Amino acid sequence: MALAISEEFLYDAINYRLPHYHEAIPFILAWSHKSGCTSTLQWFFWHTGDLQNALNYENRTGLVVHNYERFVFKADINYRYDLGQAILAERPIINFLRCPYERVWSSYLHIHNRHFVTIEQNNQYNKSLEFRKEVQAFVYGEDVSVEYPISFTQYLEYLDERGFEDIDRHHSPQYTPLFDLPTVRHYRLEDFDLLAPRLEQEFGLKDSADDRQHFLKTHHVPKKPMGRRVAMRLMALGVPLNPSERFQIPKVNRKMLEGSRFEPLIQKLFVKDIELYDAIS
Numbered sequence: 282m283a284l285a286i287s288e289e290f291l292y293d294a295i296n297y298r299l300p301h302y303h304e305a306i307p308f309i310l311a312w313s314h315k316s317g318c319t320s321t322l323q324w325f326f327w328h329t330g331d332l333q334n335a336l337n338y339e340n341r342t343g344l345v346v347h348n349y350e351r352f353v354f355k356a357d358i359n360y361r362y363d364l365g366q367a368i369l370a371e372r373p374i375i376n377f378l379r380c381p382y383e384r385v386w387s388s389y390l391h392i393h394n395r396h397f398v399t400i401e402q403n404n405q406y407n408k409s410l411e412f413r414k415e416v417q418a419f420v421y422g423e424d425v426s427v428e429y430p431i432s433f434t435q436y437l438e439y440l441d442e443r444g445f446e447d448i449d450r451h452h453s454p455q456y457t458p459l460f461d462l463p464t465v466r467h468y469r470l471e472d473f474d475l476l477a478p479r480l481e482q483e484f485g486l487k488d489s490a491d492d493r494q495h496f497l498k499t500h501h502v503p504k505k506p507m508g509r510r511v512a513m514r515l516m517a518l519g520v521p522l523n524p525s526e527r528f529q530i531p532k533v534n535r536k537m538l539e540g541s542r543f544e545p546l547i548q549k550l551f552v553k554d555i556e557l558y559d560a561i562s
Contacts, residue, residue: 284369284462291365294459298450299355300374302364303329307484309367311376313455315387317470321377322346323496324477328486374462375480377470378455378561381554382535385547389436390530391451392416395523397427412449415439430519437546456553467561473497504532512537
């Protein structure tokens with residue numbers, strides 16, 4: 282039995298964030314920027330047998346596994362067609378949702394790369410740097426040094442003013458049209474280490490336990506637990522672009538943000554993500 286959906290819907294559902302598909306894997310893996318996308322991709326590649334090739338792929342700058350994903354794994358002319366047919370055939374779609382409160386903080390930090398100063402000095406194009414400049418223009422009303430601070434509040438206000446159409450998807454909601462399909466199963470990203478073996482057992486895949494710790498290694502700046510008052514003050518002032526070695530970025534979670542000045546905008550901007558995340562049992 283095939284899903285009764287229009288070609289237009291299928292096109293939008295596939296192309297907003299192109300899911301991971303392989304004929305040998307009995308499910309499709311959806312993903313979102315800033316939501317464990319590198320870890321879950323490596324897990325998927327481990328099962329398809331592509332992981333080592335992906336880690337050795339150094340043809341372009343950036344994270345090599347994502348370059349391999351884009352320029353090799355998904356470059357096949359039939360990839361989108363085969364994926365679409367698998368969706369229509371009701372192949373299960375697995376998706377790991379990250380806590381929306383933690384994710385928006387991670388998205389904010391995405392425009393605080395200390396290398397932006399050097400990148401700008403070398404006149405190099407960087408998508409995240411350009412997004413930072415857009416936010417700065419909104420905040421300051423003029424062209425300013427890339428090092429001028431952006432507070433967490435200003436970042437949220439910019440998203441609210443701009444909207445999400447054609448935005449860098451590191452900053453857009455996790456929700457996509459794909460999530461409206463009845464074959465999608467949502468899980469919490471924070472439970473990935475517990476859920477991976479269950480999914481492997483359910484779908485008859487090899488146990489990745491011995492290598493799973495490598496999938497979970499992060500390439501992001503480490504965050505430190507700190508008191509709520511200190512963290513709130515830092516969020517109000519803004520994270521410096523080029524902090525000292527002693528500077529610590531706070532680990533921000535939902536409990537910290539609930540009831541804060543930031544929560545109303547987070548709830549407004551990411552209402553669907555929050556509803557989906559809270560509905561997971």
